[in-house]
Amino acid sequence: MTMRRSRGPLVFLVCLLAGGPLFFTPGLRPIPSRQESRMALSAEPAPPKKPASAYMLWLKENRVRIAGSLGEDGKKVTLVSKAAGAEWKTLSDKVKKKFVDMAAKLKANxxxxxxxxxxxxxxxxxxxxxxxATAKKTKDPSLPKRPKNAYMLWLQDHRKEITDALGPGxxxxxxxxxxxKRWKTCxxxxxxxxxxxxxxxKQAYNKQKQGHVKL
Structure with missing residues (x-):
């Protein structure tokens, strides 16, 4: 914003000599700059921000505590998120209700x-x-882990046997x-x-997934 000195004294003298009315504004008068005028004309209301979820509201209250419980690992965002997600899954519906209700009110607003x-x-x-969105999507740490199928469970029990049979290298x-090959012959x-x-x-996984609260 630029400042321009009033021509009050000059107008006073001119009016006095001409016998005209003595109207002037003394002091400095702020004059909006061209950029400020454009900004005022083009100003638009900002869109409302998307509300936080129940999990994020809970995390906001508990992040410091969780990070502190991890010691040095508390400085790592991924480990804090993982620990928070695991703890959130263990909370009862009664404990979560406070944050679920808060999230519902925020969403309504x-x-x-x-x-x-x-x-x-x-x-x-x-x-x-x-x-x-897919490229930048991060995995929800509170999402139940997909269970292993029958083959992977079998492999878990027989991997060492197979690696020993194949030998080193x-x-x-x-x-x-x-x-x-071995699974097919079973x-x-x-x-x-x-x-x-x-x-x-799989049944346990589907049950957990149905009750999962998305982050």
Missing amino acids: FLTEKEAFEKQGGVMPARKSRKA HQPKQVMVEAG SDAEKGPYVAQASEL
Whole structure:
């Protein structure tokens, strides 16, 4: 903003000599710059920010505590997030309710502000393309881990046997090829325990996934 000195004294003398009215404004008068004028004319209301989820509200209150419990590892964001996600999964619905209710209120306020913003002619920022979102997407640490299938459970029990049979200097690919051959030759009776275990793990996984709260 530029400042221009008033011509008050000069106007006073001119008016006095001419016998005209003595109207002038003494002192300095602020004059908006061209850039400020453009900014004022082009100013638009900012779009409302997306509200935090129940998990993020809980994490905000507990991040310092969780980081402190990890010691030196508390300085690593990924480890703090992993520990927080694991703890969040163990919380009861009663404990989570406070944050779930807070998140619901924030979301309701967001929708109200969004509607008002759009009525004023505002346009919400466009969503990123699926390709860009996938590239930058981070794994939800609180998401239940996908269980192993029957073959992977069997391999877990027989990997050492296979690697010993292949001898030193074998490649990981050779282990998988040999394991695949052996699995195919297994009878239904041999596969049965692993199939049953995989089925139980999958049912437990689906149950956890249904009750999972997205970050």
